[in-house]
Amino acid sequence: MLNSHDAPVPRGDAAVRPALESALRYARTKATYADAVYERVFKCEVHQLASGQRMVKPASVKSAVQIRLVGEGGRQVGIKAGDANVETLRTAIDRGVEALAAEPADPGFGLAAIPNPTRERYGIAPTDDPRDVDLTPRLEALARAVDALAAAGSTSDVRVVPELWAWEQVEEKWIADTDGVFKTQVMTIGFVQVVFRALRGEQQARTRVRFGDVGGLAQYVDVEGRLAPAVAQELADERDVAVRLLDARPMTAEELTAVTHYVLHKSALVFIHEGLGHPIEADIVRSGNSAIVSPAGVALVSPLGSAVVRIIDSAAPDGDGTPVADKGFGTEFIDDEGVEVRAAELVSGGHIVGMMHSRETAHRFGVAPTGNGFSELGDRRIVRMRNTVLCPERGEHWVDSLEELLRGVTLGVVLHGSLGGAVSKEGMSSSTQYGYLVRDGSLTGEMILPGNFTALTAGCLKTVEGYAGPIDCHGVGFCGKGTQLRRVTEGGPTFVRLGASPWVNLTFEA
Amino acid sequence: MTSMNVAFASVRALAEAVRARVAAVTDDVEVRVERADQVSYAIEGRALIPELQCDTWRVAMRARKGGRLAIAATTGSSIDDAAGALLRSLSAAQPDALEDFAVLHETPPDGRGWDDAVAAMIDRPAQVRALAVCMAEAARAAAASPEVVLDGVLKVGRTWRAMATARGATVLSASTVGSAFLMVDGNEWDSLSGTAAPTEQDVRSLGRELIVGLPPREVTVAEWLGGPREVTVIIDPRLLESLLRSLFLERVGLDRVVSGLSRASVGDVVGSPIFSLFDDSGATASLAGAVIDDEGVIGQRKTVVERGVLRTLLADRRSAKVAWGGASTGNGFRLPLMAEDASEAPVRVGMGHLDMPEGNTPRMKLAPGRTVVLTDLLGIHSANKATGAFNNPVQGGVAVEDGVPVARLKAGAWSATGNFHAILRALSGVSAERMNTGTATLPWVAAPVRLS
Numbered sequence: 001m002l003n004s005h006d007a008p009v010p011r012g013d014a015a016v017r018p019a020l021e022s023a024l025r026y027a028r029t030k031a032t033y034a035d036a037v038y039e040r041v042f043k044c045e046v047h048q049l050a051s052g053q054r055m056v057k058p059a060s061v062k063s064a065v066q067i068r069l070v071g072e073g074g075r076q077v078g079i080k081a082g083d084a085n086v087e088t089l090r091t092a093i094d095r096g097v098e099a100l101a102a103e104p105a106d107p108g109f110g111l112a113a114i115p116n117p118t119r120e121r122y123g124i125a126p127t128d129d130p131r132d133v134d135l136t137p138r139l140e141a142l143a144r145a146v147d148a149l150a151a152a153g154s155t156s157d158v159r160v161v162p163e164l165w166a167w168e169q170v171e172e173k174w175i176a177d178t179d180g181v182f183k184t185q186v187m188t189i190g191f192v193q194v195v196f197r198a199l200r201g202e203q204q205a206r207t208r209v210r211f212g213d214v215g216g217l218a219q220y221v222d223v224e225g226r227l228a229p230a231v232a233q234e235l236a237d238e239r240d241v242a243v244r245l246l247d248a249r250p251m252t253a254e255e256l257t258a259v260t261h262y263v264l265h266k267s268a269l270v271f272i273h274e275g276l277g278h279p280i281e282a283d284i285v286r287s288g289n290s291a292i293v294s295p296a297g298v299a300l301v302s303p304l305g306s307a308v309v310r311i312i313d314s315a316a317p318d319g320d321g322t323p324v325a326d327k328g329f330g331t332e333f334i335d336d337e338g339v340e341v342r343a344a345e346l347v348s349g350g351h352i353v354g355m356m357h358s359r360e361t362a363h364r365f366g367v368a369p370t371g372n373g374f375s376e377l378g379d380r381r382i383v384r385m386r387n388t389v390l391c392p393e394r395g396e397h398w399v400d401s402l403e404e405l406l407r408g409v410t411l412g413v414v415l416h417g418s419l420g421g422a423v424s425k426e427g428m429s430s431s432t433q434y435g436y437l438v439r440d441g442s443l444t445g446e447m448i449l450p451g452n453f454t455a456l457t458a459g460c461l462k463t464v465e466g467y468a469g470p471i472d473c474h475g476v477g478f479c480g481k482g483t484q485l486r487r488v489t490e491g492g493p494t495f496v497r498l499g500a501s502p503w504v505n506l507t508f509e510a
Numbered sequence: 511m512t513s514m515n516v517a518f519a520s521v522r523a524l525a526e527a528v529r530a531r532v533a534a535v536t537d538d539v540e541v542r543v544e545r546a547d548q549v550s551y552a553i554e555g556r557a558l559i560p561e562l563q564c565d566t567w568r569v570a571m572r573a574r575k576g577g578r579l580a581i582a583a584t585t586g587s588s589i590d591d592a593a594g595a596l597l598r599s600l601s602a603a604q605p606d607a608l609e610d611f612a613v614l615h616e617t618p619p620d621g622r623g624w625d626d627a628v629a630a631m632i633d634r635p636a637q638v639r640a641l642a643v644c645m646a647e648a649a650r651a652a653a654a655s656p657e658v659v660l661d662g663v664l665k666v667g668r669t670w671r672a673m674a675t676a677r678g679a680t681v682l683s684a685s686t687v688g689s690a691f692l693m694v695d696g697n698e699w700d701s702l703s704g705t706a707a708p709t710e711q712d713v714r715s716l717g718r719e720l721i722v723g724l725p726p727r728e729v730t731v732a733e734w735l736g737g738p739r740e741v742t743v744i745i746d747p748r749l750l751e752s753l754l755r756s757l758f759l760e761r762v763g764l765d766r767v768v769s770g771l772s773r774a775s776v777g778d779v780v781g782s783p784i785f786s787l788f789d790d791s792g793a794t795a796s797l798a799g800a801v802i803d804d805e806g807v808i809g810q811r812k813t814v815v816e817r818g819v820l821r822t823l824l825a826d827r828r829s830a831k832v833a834w835g836g837a838s839t840g841n842g843f844r845l846p847l848m849a850e851d852a853s854e855a856p857v858r859v860g861m862g863h864l865d866m867p868e869g870n871t872p873r874m875k876l877a878p879g880r881t882v883v884l885t886d887l888l889g890i891h892s893a894n895k896a897t898g899a900f901n902n903p904v905q906g907g908v909a910v911e912d913g914v915p916v917a918r919l920k921a922g923a924w925s926a927t928g929n930f931h932a933i934l935r936a937l938s939g940v941s942a943e944r945m946n947t948g949t950a951t952l953p954w955v956a957a958p959v960r961l962s
Contacts, residue, residue: 047856051769053828056602059595060854061584064566078559082566083586092564095635099549099560102636106557136602161770197896199770204896287555288659289696295555377585380561422889422903425659425696426922429903431892450894452901456922478849482552482663485849507901507925507962 007121008186010040010172011131016084020176023067023089028178030097033070033111035177037336038084039063039377044130045167046139050197054143058136064378065089066336069096073105080378112362112369114181114338122333122340123186124326126170127216135168138217141225142166146194146235153196153239158246160239163195168217175338183338189329189487190217191476194235198242205245207238207433208419212329212476212487213316241416241447245434248447250508251413255437261412261465262504263405263438264496266474268453270421273388273479273490274428275457276304276311280346280354281372281383282361291425291457293352297365303350305461308397313356313372313388314343316489319470321391329476330386330488334371337381341371346388350461358383376484384481387473390492397466398493402443405468405497412438413448413506414495420477427456432506451508459503469494514670518619518682521545521672524589528571529674531593535600538574538676540611542804542844543567544853545587548667549635551642553660553692558642560635563667568853570804570844571596574610578603583853608828612806616679620801622794623685624668627707631666631688638666641713645690648717653694654726662692666707673806683801689948692720697921698906699886701748703948705795725908727917731924731961734880734909734917738962742938743926744876744883744910745959747945747952752890753900754787754950755861757930760895762814763841763859764825768832771896774820781818781934784869785955789814789824791840791862798863798949805842805857811865812839818935826859864950869940874913876939876956882919883908884959887926898931904961927960 010016020036027034040063047055065081067089077099081092128135143164150162168190175183191212198205211220211231220231227235251259264271279290285297292301312321316328323343325333334340337359344356357365358373361383374384392398399405406412417433435448473491498504525541532539548563566585569592573580580603582595631637642664649660667687674680688707693699700720702712731738745753759766761780766772774780781787792809793799800809805827812822825833826842843860846852885906893900904924909917939956 043854045854049765049769049856050771051765051832053606054604055579055581055856056604057581057583057599057854058602059582059598061586061591061595062851062854063586077562079562079564080566081564083588088565092562095562095564095633098633099562099635099639102639103560134601139602159770197771202773204771206896283554287557287661288657289555289661378563378566380559418892420889420892422892424888424903424905424922427903429889429892429925431889452892452903452925454903454922454925487849505925507927 007123008125010184010186016174019084019086020174022086024176024178026090027069027093031069031071033178036065036067038065038174040172041169042131043167043169044135046143048143048164050161050163056136056139062377066375066378067092069100071100074107074109075100075103076109078380108364110363111359116340117181120183126188130168138223141223142221145225145227149235149239153243157200158243159199161197166192181338183334185334188216190215192220196239196242198246200246203246205242207242209235209238210476214326214331241434244447248449250449258411259500261409262498263412263414265416266472266492266494267417268415268432269475269490269492270418270430271428271455272390274421274423275455275460277385277388278423279457282355282357283383289425299352301458304347304352305350306464307350308392309347309350309461309464310392311347312343312345312391313385316387316473317389317391317471321471328387328473328489335373336375337373339369339371344370356383374486379484384486385488387489389473392467399468402468402495405466405495406438406441409438409441429454451506454505456503463499463501465497465499467493467496517670521670522680525672525674525680527589528592532573532596536573536575538611540572540675542570543672544669546669547632549632549638550663550665551639553646553662555659570853575600575603579606579608607832611675614675614678614681614806619682621684623705625686625706628666628686628688629668631707632668641708644710645692645713645717648714649721652718652721659695664690675806681802687797690716692717694720698724725915725917728920729909729917730920740958740960741881742877742956743881743959745955746883746885748947749884749886750952750955751947751950753930754864756890757893757898759861762824764823764829764833765859768829776820778820779818780820781815782937783818784940785815785818785934785937786867787815788865789862790865793863796863803840803842804844807838807840810840824859826857866952868942868944868953870942871939873941873943873954876941880911883910899929901927925962933957
C-alpha cells in the first residue's frame with residue numbers, strides 16, 4: 001500500500017543500487033546534478049490470434065536506464081542506456097557529457113524538489129509472483145474460457161472468432177540522484193483484451209473489451225479458467241453485440257442533423273483523455289501546442305465547460321470520486337522522477353484550475369510537481385496522464401439511472417466503446433464501437449454502427465448537462481505521446497449527457 | 511566510437527551463445543539480436559531537447575520442441591537473461607503449424623542500409639543539434655508570424671543485427687537511419703526519412719518549404735465546397751502509404767486470409783487498371799528493406815498488384831506453410847501493435863518497401879476545379895480494418911483550384927470518409943511525380959472521398 005512501511009524491495013536491489021550510486025558519483029564529477037531511473041519489467045503473456053494460433057510467453061524481460069545530466073546554466077541532456085552495469089552507465093554518461101557541451105545555457109531550466117526525499121520503498125508485493133510461479137496454466141485457461149465464450153455465441157450462420165491478448169507483469173523501478181535521493185517501487189499489473197469478430201458471409205463486425213488494473217490476472221480469471229462474474233458478463237455482452245452489429249445501421253443524415261443529445265457510456269470517454277487531458281499537460285502547454293492554455297499557463301478558454309464539469313488526473317477514484325491509491329491501470333505510487341503521485345485537479349466548475357506536471361514543468365510554472373513525470377523504459381521523462389476522470393461534484397445533475405438521464409432527450413444516441421483516439425492541437429477524434437438510438441426520452445432497440453466522434457477542445461465540454469451512475473475508470477488503454485507509450489485509463493460516471501453543439505460531431509463510415 | 515567489427519562480434523556472440531545454451535533441449539531455435547545507438551533532438555516550441563540512446567539491445571527468440579513453439583524476448587546484453595527466458599518458455603510452448611525455422615546461408619555482413627556519415631554523426635551530437643536548429647530556424651524565418659508553433663525531431667541512429675537458427679550460418683546486417691520531421695501549429699507537417707544522413711540543405715529546405723507551401727488563408731468545408739460532399743481529391747503519398755499499410759495489408763496479407771478475415775485470392779480485381787503495386791522487402795537504401803526478414807527469409811521484390819489485379823498475397827513462413835505448403839514471400843516481421851515492444855511482438859505479415867509506378871499527369875493537375883490535397887488523417891489506426899472504411903478528421907491539407915493551392919484546410923474543421931478498397935478501384939489519376947518516404951516510393955493519386 002502507498003503508506004505501508006513494509007513495501008517490497010525490488011529483486012537485485014543489492015546489485016542495482018551500488019551500480020546506480022557509482023554511476024551517479026561519476027556523473028557528479030562531470031555535471032552539477034544528475035538523476036537516474038532504472039526500470040525492469042518481467043512479463044507473462046498470451047496472444048491468441050484470429051487464426052487460432054496461440055502464443056504463450058511466460059518470461060519476457062525488459063529493462064533500461066535513463067540518466068539526466070544537468071550542467072551549468074541549466075544545460076541538460078537525457079541518455080538511455082540498455083544495461084544497469086557500471087561500465088555501460090559510465091560510457092553513457094561520457095556520451096551525454098559530449099552532448100551537454102553542445103547545449104546552450106537555459107536559465108529557465110530547473111527541477112522542482114522531490115517531496116519526501118528520505119522515504120525509499122513503495123509498492124505492493126506480488127501475490128503468486130510470476131517470476132516464481134508459472135503463470136502458463138492460468139493464461140491457457142483464460143484462452144480456453146474465451147474460446148468457449150465465442151463458441152457459445154456462434155449461430156448457424158454467424159461464426160464468432162475471438163482474439164485474446166493478456167498479460168501480467170511485475171514492474172520494478174529504481175530512482176536515484178546526486179543529492180542522495182533513492183527510491184524504489186514494485187507493482188504488479190494485469191491486463192486482458194478480447195476482440196470478438198462476428199463473421200457472416202462477406203460481412204464482418206467486431207467489438208473489443210479491455211480490463212486492466214493494479215494486481216495480477218487472478219482478479220479476472222482463476223487457474224481453472226473461471227472468469228470473474230463481472231468479466232464473464234461483460235465479455236458475453238460484447239460478444240452478442242458483435243453479432244447484432246451485423247444487422248445494425250448508421251444514423252441517417254436526417255437523424256444526424258436533428259440529433260439533440262449525445263450520451264456517452266463510460267467506455268466511450270476517450271475524448272476526456274485526448275481532447276482535455278493532453279492540452280493540460282504542462283509540457284504541451286509550454287510548447288504552445290495547447291489550444292486551451294497559453295504557454296504562460298493562463299487559460300485561453302474560460303469557462304472551458306459547463307458548471308458541472310470537473311476533471312481530475314489521479315489514482316482511479318471509487319464510485320463517488322474519491323481516489324483509491326492502489327486502483328487503476330494508470331496508477332503508480334511514485335512517478336519516474338521519484339515524486340509521490342497526488343491527485344491533480346484540472347477542471348473544476350467548468351474552469352481550468354491546474355495542470356499535470358513533471359519536476360521540470362513544475363519548476364518552470366512555479367508549482368509543486370504532481371507526480372506525472374513518466375518515461376517508457378529508459379526514454380526521457382515527460383508529462384503523462386495516469387487515470388483521467390470526469391469526476392463531478394454531487395448534485396441534481398448526477399442521477400442514478402440512464403432512464404432519468406434520458407428525460408427530455410428528443411433525439412439522441414448512446415455511444416459505447418472506442419478502438420482508440422487521436423488528438424491534434426484543436427481537437428480530437430475517437431472511434432465509437434456501437435450506439436443505441438434514443439427517441440423522446442427512451443432508449444430504442446435500434447443499434448447504430450461504429451462511427452467517429454470528433455470534438456473541438458475549446459467548446460466540447462460547454463454542453464455537458466449531466467451524469468448517471470457511479471464513476472469508473474473503464475477506458476483501459478495505452479497512450480502514445482511522441483514515441484512513448486504508457487498505460488492509462490479514462491473514466492467518469494456510467495453515462496455522460498452532452499447537448500448537440502457545433503463543437504462535437506458524429507460521422508459514419510461510407 | 512563503436513567499431514563495426516566489434517559491434518558485429520558482440521551481436522553474433524550473443525545470438526550464438528543463446529543458441530548454444532538451448533541447443534541440447536530444443537529441436538530448432540531462432541535468435542534475433544539487435545544493438546542500437548541513437549541521437550535525436552526534439553523541437554518542442556522554442557525548446558530543443560537532446561535525447562541519446564547508448565547501447566540498447568533487443569533479443570527476440572523462438573524455439574521448437576516436439577511440434578510446439580516457444581517464444582521469449584529480452585532487452586539487455588545478458589546471455590543468462592536471454593537463454594533463461596527461452597528455456598523457461600519451453601514449458602509454455604504451444605502447438606503450431608510452423609515446422610522449422612529458416613536455414614540461413616553464409617553471407618558477408620550486409621550493409622545495404624548503412625551510411626557511414628550517419629554512423630559518424632552518432633558520435634558528434636553537436637552536428638545533429640546544428641541540423642535541428644537549422645530546420646527550425648529556416649521554418650521560423652519563412653513564417654509570417656514569430657508566434658508559429660513548431661514541433662519536430664531530427665534523429666540519426668545505427669543498428670547492428672545478428673540472426674541465428676539451429677541450422678546454417680549467422681547472418682549479420684547493419685543499417686542506419688536519418689530522419690527529420692517538422693509540424694507547424696499542430697497540423698501541417700513534412701518529413702524526410704531514409705538510411706542516409708540528412709544534410710543542412712535538406713533540413714533547411716524542409717523547414718522553409720513547409721511554411722512557404724502553406725497559403726495564409728484557411729477555409730472550412732462550407733466555404734470551399736458549399737457543404738459536405740464527395741469530391742475527387744488528391745491523396746498525398748504519405749497518406750497513401752498509411753492507408754496501404756493499415757488497410758490494404760488487411761486484404762492482401764496471407765495470414766489474414768488463413769484466419770478467414772480476408773477473402774482475397776490471386777486474380778481478384780482489387781484496383782483500377784492504373785493501380786500497380788510492388789513490395790520489396792529486400793530494397794536497398796530503404797528503412798523497409800533488409801537482407802532477410804525477421805524470420806530469416808531473404809528479402810525480395812514481388813508484384814502485389816498488376817494493373818488492378820492481385821498477383822501476390824504477402825506471406826510469412828507460417829501462413830505460407832498453412833495456405834500453400836510453400837515458401838514465404840519474405841514478409842514475416844515482428845510488427846508491434848499497441849503496447850508491444852518490437853522484440854516481443856509475434857511475427858506477423860507486414861509490408862516491405864512499397865513501390866507504385868508513376869503516371870503521366872502532373873500531381874496538381876490530377877483533379878480539376880475545386881478540390882483538396884489530403885496530407886494526413888488523424889487516427890488512421892482506428893479505421894475499420896475489416897471493411898477498409900475510414901472516417902477521420904483531416905490533419906494537414908490544402909484547398910486547390912485548378913491546380914493552384916489557394917488555402918489551408920482549417921484545423922479541426924474537416925473530416926474525410928471513404929472506403930480504401932473502393933478508392934483503389936476508383937482511382938482516376940496517378941501523378942508523374944513520386945515521393946520517397948523512406949519506406950515507400952509512391953505517387954500522388956486522385957480518387958473520390960467524401961469531405962464534411
